[in-house]
């Protein structure tokens with residue numbers, strides 16, 4: 001059984017997760033008629049989102065880990081993986097095409113942990129998406145789908161859950177509301193970002 005803090009995060013963000021799964025770029029990603037161009041569009045939009053977020057997220061997580069060291073958890077930057085996937089597919093520049101809907105941290109540890117919960121947890125959906133990408137486009141972790149295959153070689157979801165549930169829970173149990181806010185804002189900002197990206201791309 002998961003520690004209560006993780007159960008609360010999952011429960012309180014379930015509606016945002018369900019809504020994001022129905023976002024049309026993500027629905028297209030799971031279509032049996034997915035094209036390489038559509039997959040490339042999703043990678044570009046994810047790349048813009050993570051590039052903007054990680055310039056703040058990576059140093060903030062390093063600082064949090066310095067205050068609460070953990071033998072196993074470290075944050076794996078996603079932007080370089082997405083850039084590699086875009087290059088492997090030859091589907092355009094990994095540089096930002098449209099400005100992303102930016103997710104800003106609020107300076108609190110609890111909020112940051114909520115953001116990390118969403119990013120680390122998303123590797124679980126990645127398992128399913130990776131299988132689908134192999135079946136539809138024949139891409140694997142070396143040929144354009146490293147981002148969706150993180151779970152194969154990085155166990156940071158497991159490490160994060162232990163870190164949060166075991167060591168950090170007692171520090172932040174009074175801040176759970178802010179943690180949930182960080183998580184829900186991550187879901188909603190990504191959702192808005194994908195919606196805007198799609199509109200701007202369709203207009204081109």
Ligand code: HEM
Pocket residue numbers: 006009010017020021026027029030117118119120121122123124125126128187190
């Ligand atoms: C179409 C896209 C997606 C599908 C089909 C999907 C599906 C899933 C599935 C099957 C799980 C595992 C549930 C379990 O094992 O209990 C999961 C977990 C999760 N997903 Fe997604 N997902 C998608 C997109 C995303 C995105 C874009 C994010 C956030 C960036 C996200 C965040 C999470 C989180 C945080 C969890 C962990 C929940 C927990 O166990 O606490 N997912 N997802």
